[in-house]
Amino acid sequence: MREVGRGERTRIALTVNGEPHEIEVEARWLLSDVLRHGLGLTGTHVGCEHGVCGCCTVLIDGHPARSCLMLAIQAEGARIETVEGLAQDGRLHPLQESFVRSHGLQCGFCTPGFLMGALSLLAEAEGMSDAEVRDAIGGQLCRCTGYKGIVDAIRRAPAVERERTR
Ligand code: FES
Ligand code: FES
Secondary structure (H helix, E strand, C coil): CCCCCCCCEEEEEEEECCEEEEEEEECCCEHHHHHHHHCCCCCCCCCCCCCCCCCCEEEECCEEEEHHHCEHHHHCCCEEECHHHCCECCECCHHHHHHHHCCCCCCCCCHHHHHHHHHHHCCCHHHCCHHHHHHHCCCCCCCCCCCHHHHHHHHHHHHHHHHHHC
């Protein structure tokens, strides 16, 4: 664990990408920092650290949340999914593959947050208009693109998923 200050630590238990962890944290440590520096899951990116950019989005008990706005100690007992948990057996998740195919990333800094934020859209993404997808991902900021590739990638992800079951 990276030293980020002195203070009393509390042991918390959480499950990250299906693996149980017990870790000692100070009450003031952010979940984003504990994921990155405590567990080495640096795929969760930190942009603004105050809830604006969405780069730090992870799933907490199945719901997207900004890990920079949550204290690690609040995650006691939670089930957390990070971008590292998306690929399985060396194969990209259909949403990741769709981002690659549709050029939904440039520098990639925002990409983990977009992926985790868009996961819950997959069932309905294909039938959504561009405007509806843009609205749904309004909490994620990309500094590189005009969002077209990202929107296309999200809408096409269900088709990528279907290809795999043929
Ligand atoms: Fe969490 Fe920007 S780093 S919202
Ligand atoms: Fe660079 Fe989004 S791809 S910030």
